[in-house]
Amino acid sequence: MSAGDPSWPRQMRALLLKDLRLELRTRDTAVAMVLFVVLAMLIFQFAVGSRGTDLTPYAGGILWATLSLTAVLGVGRSWVPERDQRVLDGILSAPVSRLVLLTSKAATIYAYLLAVEIVAVPLMALFFVRGSVAGDLGLIAVTCLLANLGIAVLGSLYACLALFARARELLLPVLFLPSLLPVVIAAAGAVNAVAGGTNDLAEYRGYSLFLAVYAVIFGLVAYATYDHVFDD
């Protein structure tokens, strides 16, 4: 008898559980990302926030500039266990659709980003926003959820593309960051629209719609290209 009938939800769950187990055991990626975001926020605070200037209108920009750099860290490390522990051939020789591999990595990156944002959003409010953002937290959370979709899909695609490249540490940020620019602009705009003092809900909705469309477009790009990403 050979293998049973592999179902993609079971494979997805197994791959995601594996990534989370590895992270819990090694604490290599999420902890590094959280530390990075805290340090970057502190650097921003000392560099531009120590003169008593009101940075509320720029808070969204600072948040998403920091988060996009942190995302590079998470995306770059997303295939490290497979590469360092030489498991890739085992995973690739199993009857797993490349789309499932890509999606499971996107889900892992998404989870890491959420963990980072739980720390980063309060830090933004503490360092850069005059007044309270407590009433806007729900809308900021929605922005994070939408922006993470685009970042995770795009990051997962680029991480797979860079997987077999020699200069991957250089290649990944050079490819990934420029593509992320629309997400940074829209997510920063959405956060500024609700927490930057203007409270412009129409503007917020426009940016949120853009983030959703961006995620869908790159989801379709990933769907159209996934089978070639792992080709030798």
Added chain:
Amino acid sequence: MRASGLVKRFGERRAVDRVDVELAAGECLAVLGPNGAGKSTLLRMLATLLRPDQGALAVCGHRLPERAGRARAEIGYLGHDPLVYLDLTARQNLELYADLYGLPDARRRVDDALDRVGLLARSFDPVRTFSRGMAQRLGLARALLHEPRLLLLDEPYAGLDAAGAHLLDAVLADAVRDRGVVIVTHEVERGVALAGRLLVLRAGRAVLSERVGALDGATFRARYEELVA
């Protein structure tokens, strides 16, 4: 498994050059050759990990690369490395692969697989704490977990001590009964002892492909040295 005219190029160099392989269930093929002869590249093409540049390849009736997903479910592959996560336990690794292969009754299968390679007592230990030989045995358990119809082994004896090699001999003797086995090795005598058919590669080309018959390893070695010289 049937492969004809397989070619794999890396840049200008042909790592595998017009190689034919045919294997039926219950047969064991040993692929021999010096370093750089193309043995591992050939095996990686059979395992669907590399796409041939030319030639036709079918595994268990599935043409590659069109039906690679179906073929993968029928293949068990053990490379130079055991292909398991060092930071997971032996059990967690096999449970992961059981899910990826969609195996029913996964817990029993994982127990049986660990028992077969003598690792049941260490099943909750991280693989990082295993010796090279133990990790290789776990790799073999992983490759056999879904009871593949085609087993592909790349230097499976590397890093095994005498007890580990003896255990692998027993597992292979059992495995070859009802499935095709391709074993890549540079150990000529062991290859001749294990396999019913031999394929010798030199610089990517097949210089010998025949049944072992009454050959013994020591006799064949002299001929092998001539073939690869």
